[in-house]
Amino acid sequence: MNRLVIKNLKKKFNNTWALEGLNLQLNQGEIFVLLGPNGAGKTTTLKLIAGLLRPTEGEIVIEGTNLNDDPIKAKSYLGYVPDEPFIYNKLTGREFINFVAGIYNVSKQNYETRLTELMETFDIGTWVDELSESYSHGMKQRVIMCQLLLHNPNLVLIDEPLVGLDPKTSKTVRELFVRLKEEGKTLFISTHTLSFAREVATKIGIINRGELKFIGDIEELSRISGKKDIEDIYLKLSADNGIV
Amino acid sequence: MNDFLLILRVRARMFFASIRSLSAIRAVSFVFVIACFVLGAYYIFIRVFGYLMSVEVIGPGLLDRLIEMALFVFFIMLLFSNVITSFSTFYNSRELDFLFSLPVPPTSIYLAKLFENCLYASWATLTIAFPLIIAYGVRIGAPILYYPLSIASIVIYLFIPAAVASMLIAILLRIFPKLGAREVIMISIAFILGLTYLYIKINNPGLLKIFETENEQTLLLFAAQLTTVGGVYVPSTWLSNILRGFSDGSADWTFSFLLLSFVSLSTVLISFLIAKACYVRSWLSTGEHASKRSRRKSLLFHPQRQVARTILFKDLLVFVREPTQWVQLSIFLILLAVYVFSLRKTPIYFVFPLWRTIVAFANFAYISFVLATLGVRFMFPTMSLERAGIWFIGSAPISFKKVLLVKYFFNLVTAVVIIEVLLLSANLFIRVGRGLYFLLPIIGLFVAASLVSINLGLGSRFPHFHEDNPSRIAAGSGGIITALISIAYVGISIVILATPAYNYLSHTFMRMPVNYLLVYSGFAFFVLFNIFTIIVPLRIGIKSLERRDY
Structure with missing residues (x-):
């Protein structure tokens, strides 16, 4: 069974098509990286899968469950990290993590030990007990990564995972993604960081103006575009008349 | 000055853009609701004022006292609402990070925020004050000059509590930079409550008590007391004098108008000078000292077993903080x-x-x-x-x-x-x-x-x-x-x-x-x-x- 199946997914805002007929299948142990210029439809795609936007047409099936038919069950398989890591200003990082654990009904067995391990992984210090209104973008991002792994989703959706992270945490995140893939998790990542895509992706998609221009692995990309450097490939394929 | 006007212009454009973005149904509903409220309030005021004017001996005096007390209550409410909104407008708004990064004098930012805060904190009071003043003018048969003058007076009046509240908070944050929003608002409100208590003590609250007598002499004495307006140092009295000046000429509205304008301008000027001296440092200190306190004991320090309890505890924490x-x-x-x-x-x-x-x-x-x-x-x-x-x-x-x-x-x-x-x-x-x-x-x-x-x-x-x-x-x-x-x-x-x-x-x-x-x-x-x-x-x-x- 596919972990994620997207069939003819379309989204229209007022009179503008933000996404036009996206089709995609992801299996377990895959890291799919979606590349594209600003306004191409990357965040829209992720929000549609996360259930934050309603599709105009098409369907999304997560672990065999149609998101439209049984959203609660479908969402129980996924974890989502938005591009802007908002946390309730008047909660501390720890309270936010515990709030998420309460909503996902995370098992209480060894909870504190797992939380401590994750906090160490993401270098979260005593500031986790201060109100999040004093956090930087990177601190919020680390708290959100921590809550994501605490409820252990099969399908991970991440919008711009490296923005605001320091080099050390960035490296930790990259290593973590590879480890998650090896554990059989599926990751759907939207990013502008091409080196990151080259390093972790098992499958790459290039989207522009709401249309998926390319889907395949890095070798296919090089072959189709005739370029070897991922930056050149990206610029060629994401251009208005890019090869499909 | 140009920077200040530019910031105001941008705010005004944002406001009108948000109005233009409203759907037709929502815009019509909005206008309908406001119109219903203002007309309803006007109807009630005109009936009450009409009744009071018809009561012999004490009626007109009671009406004047009612107007003065209403304006006084407005003043206290405006002080409260300005204090409550001031902290977030002057010190805790996300827009401030951007504004302070611009090559704009902090005083221009302060003045723009003063206008914004005055508008946000006062619009509800203004919505009630407007029909009250019009109804009073209609009842006393005021000349046409009364209407623009009274509206102008109300607008001038609004700046006094706005400037006082901003001064109070700026001074508190300058003296005690480690105070959080909660402490600043509480101290300011305690200060206003203290002042209100003093005013009521000085202004003889006995005049507000319900009058019970069958003695005609006592009644006449009471009526005479009603027309003696007390609390000459309070802006609400000057505003009520401006309004009363058109009814029976018992008060000199010209003097009161000039006094109100002078005090309003002076208060804004003093608040401007205080802002010049300490606004930037106060704003910086709120950023440095905000929320650094560790909160190790709270309802969500550990995860809850039930989803409902998790949401409930989160809501409670967010509310109390x-x-x-x-x-x-x-x-x-x-x-x-x-x-x-x-x-x-x-x-x-x-x-x-x-x-x-x-x-x-x-x-x-x-x-x-x-x-x-x-x-x-x-x-x-x-x-x-x-x-x-x-x-x-x-x-x-x-x-x-x-x-x-x-x-x-x-x-x-x-x-x-x-x-x-x-x-x-x-x-x-x-x-x-x-x-x-x-x-x-x-x-x-x-x-x-x-x-x-x-x-x-x-x-x-x-x-x-x-x-x-x-x-x-x-x-x-x-x-x-x-x-x-x-x-x-x-x-x-x-x-x-x-x-x-x-x-x-x-x-x-x-x-x-x-x-x-x-x-x-x-x-x-x-x-x-x-x-x-x-x-x-x-x-x-x-x-x-x-x-x-x-």
Whole structure:
């Protein structure tokens, strides 16, 4: 069974098509990286899968469950990290993590030990007990990564995972993604960081103006575009008349 | 100066752009609601003023005293609301990071924020003051000059509390840079309460007491006292002198207008100089000292076993840590407690059971209207305040229905406690009969359940996810529509209950036969109406949340 199946997914805002007929299948142990210029439809795609936007047409099936038919069950398989890591200003990082654990009904067995391990992984210090209104973008991002792994989703959706992270945490995140893939998790990542895509992706998609221009692995990309450097490939394929 | 005007122009453009973005239905509803409110208030004022003018000897004096007291109450309310909104406007707004990074003098930012804060904190008071002043002018037959002059005076008047509040907070933060929002607002409010107490002490509150005498000499003395306006150092007195100057010439409006203008300008100038000296440093210190305190003991220090409890605890924490929320709620509740305790001293002519029963019904209506107001201010913004976490709630395995229902029961318990405590203690002080003593609180349960549903349901239908200030969320077009619907709900409920109430009064005090069909059908209709007002708004809210793009 596919972990994620997207069939003819379309989204229209007022009179503008933000996404036009996206089709995609992801299996377990895959890291799919979606590349594209600003306004191409990357965040829209992720929000549609996360259930934050309603599709105009098409369907999304997560672990065999149609998101439209049984959203609660479908969402129980996924974890989502938005591009802007908002946390309730008047909660501390720890309270936010515990709030998420309460909503996902995370098992209480060894909870504190797992939380401590994750906090160490993401270098979260005593500031986790201060109100999040004093956090930087990177601190919020680390708290959100921590809550994501605490409820252990099969399908991970991440919008711009490296923005605001320091080099050390960035490296930790990259290593973590590879480890998650090896554990059989599926990751759907939207990013502008091409080196990151080259390093972790098992499958790459290039989207522009709401249309998926390319889907395949890095070798296919090089072959189709005739370029070897991922930056050149990206610029060629994401251009208005890019090869499909 | 140019920078200041530029910032104001940008704010004005943003405001007009937000109006243009409203749908036609919403824009028409907004205008309709405001028009209904202003016209309704005008109608009430003109009737009350007309009645007072017709009362011999003491009527005109009472009217003047009423106007002065109304303006004084406005002044205190404006001070409170300016203090509450000042902290977030001057020190805790996300826009400030951007503004302070620009090559703009901090004084220009201060002046632009002063205008913004004055507008936000004063518009509600202005909406009531406007029909009051017009109705007063019509009643006293004022010349045409009265209208532009009185409106100009009110606008000048508004800047005094705005400047005082900003000064107070700037000075406090300069002296005690480590103070948080909660402490600053509490100290400022304590200071204002102290000043208010002093004013009332100096201004002889005896003049406000209900007058009871049969002695003509005492009556004339009382009437003479009424026209002696006290508290010459208070801006509300100068404003009332400007208005009164057109009625009987008993006050020199020219002097009062110049005095008011001079004091308003001076207050703004002093606040400007204080801002020049310490605004930047105060703003920087709030950023440095904000929220660094570790919170190791809290309701969510460990994860909860139940989803409902998790949401409830999160809401509680967010509420108690947001000073603008609980400070305003505390002020409301203190004022309500003062009102209820004042019922202990009901006037002498309320000793008769008939009057006591009528007062009990009137009190029930008043408390219901107050709950409607509280609902719009505190319950309506509840769903909008999820803005920071809406990405999480929308993508988590939890339905919006469940989230809204948890919030509904939490708010319902709060509303029931407030309305029941107020009704039971008020009924005790009014000394109503046993039947009514218990009946009104039962009806109160329905009122609480409906008002919570209306506010949460419509708050979800008209959410404001881009705003994090609950006062501003409640002041938006959705909040105003909800306020009107809440007030209409209370009005319709009172009309429905009027028939059984009239039967009860006729039977108890005039020995008239009871029409049981009318009584029972009245109550049955009230229950059916409330089932509708409880279920429908919640359903509208849930459907809207489920169908929305986030």
